[in-house]
Amino acid sequence: MKFRDQLKSVNVLIVSFIVAGILIGLLVVAQFQSSVAANSFLVDELKAQQSLLGSFDADRENWKTNITNLRQQIEDNRKKLALTVENSNLDILDKLKSRLGLNRTTGEGIQISLAEGDTGKGDSDANLIHASDLRDLVNLIRTAKVDGISINGLRLLNSSTINSLGSTIMVNKVKLSAPFQINVVGDTALIVSRLNDQQSYPDLYKRIKNKSVNFQVQKASQLVLPAYDGDYLLKYAQ
């Protein structure tokens, strides 16, 4: 009797395991089947998002080309006007535009190269260049009262923004990726002395020192910074 009871309980246990195994098997199969559809949806959504973002990039480039052409045509008309009018105020306008970064700037300066380290080694986050690193560097450079700054060929204004966007960085609402080339026109000795102030950018300086990121500075006798080619609107300030 006792043996029969033991056999019964063992059978119940075996049956329970078999049922549980079947259920888990069914769930695993269902999961695998459903995951195909879910992945496809996500991939499609991601493709649609990337396509939309790509179209924004293309539109932006078109607008910028259009704006550059319009500015050039206005400039040409004004040059003709200056020949016929004694006091056209064009020189005042030109000086203001140069101060603001709306004209091309040339002169002696500094070229800074900032590249990400090997992200496969050590603390990969420390090897990345963050938007805040660029902001700190630009802020530091601005304390040297420079004539102009550009990052990867994009001219910075006083109101330029540098933000993080996933793995890329947006400068003037344009997506940029490392390596970064920062060109600065101004007093080279003053800029270099400011760059040597490690307290002004402690996080980045630490990573430069331990070679997590690559940082190089070199003087250039003649740098050319392009004019700012984006929008410059006043909608609220009077």
Added chain:
Amino acid sequence: MTINTLKRAAFMLGTGLLMGSLFSFQSKSVSQANIYYNRESRINVFKEIEILKQGNQNLSDQAAELQKELVTSSDKGKALDAIKKEIDKYEILSGQKPASGPGVVVHVSGELEALWFTDMINELFSAGAEAISVNGMRLADDRSGFDTMPNGQILFGGDILSPPFTFEAIGNSQALYGALNQAGGIISRMSLYKPEYKIELKEVTDLKLNSVVVP
């Protein structure tokens, strides 16, 4: 104490040490990541689309404005008038003229390092600010770098700024307020790092910002 008990104790000690080390490494890497991560606003793909869309809209508005200027630039009288208006605009943008309009005011009660000024100014311009002052000092083309001084003060274009700090920005007040006050935005990040500070943000209908050199 039997050998088995000793083995078990050694095994538990080893496991404990291993887990402790792993926790420690994990916590260190997470806190390191936070230093960088916390200086950025959380931007997802929808925000990215919104930013790029707004950026393109601004470019479109700029092109429309330039198109009008191009038409007037061929007419002598209108062209001279347009040049004067453009000079006015650039003098406001460069900080050479006072500026007025709607916007926001942020008061921070205590000391801040230069990075907070850089990030605050960046957030304000990202949200569409057109003119900004800090403690009444106008941000201008030749005055925009902040430097932390050893005594906790801030050097800004030759002027020394001391706490409390007041940021004033002209622009779309609702957009500026929303951007600064969003979850994970600069106000919440500042509150996280400076919990003892009183940080106030308010919308203002008519702000007046001085020019760089007060006339």
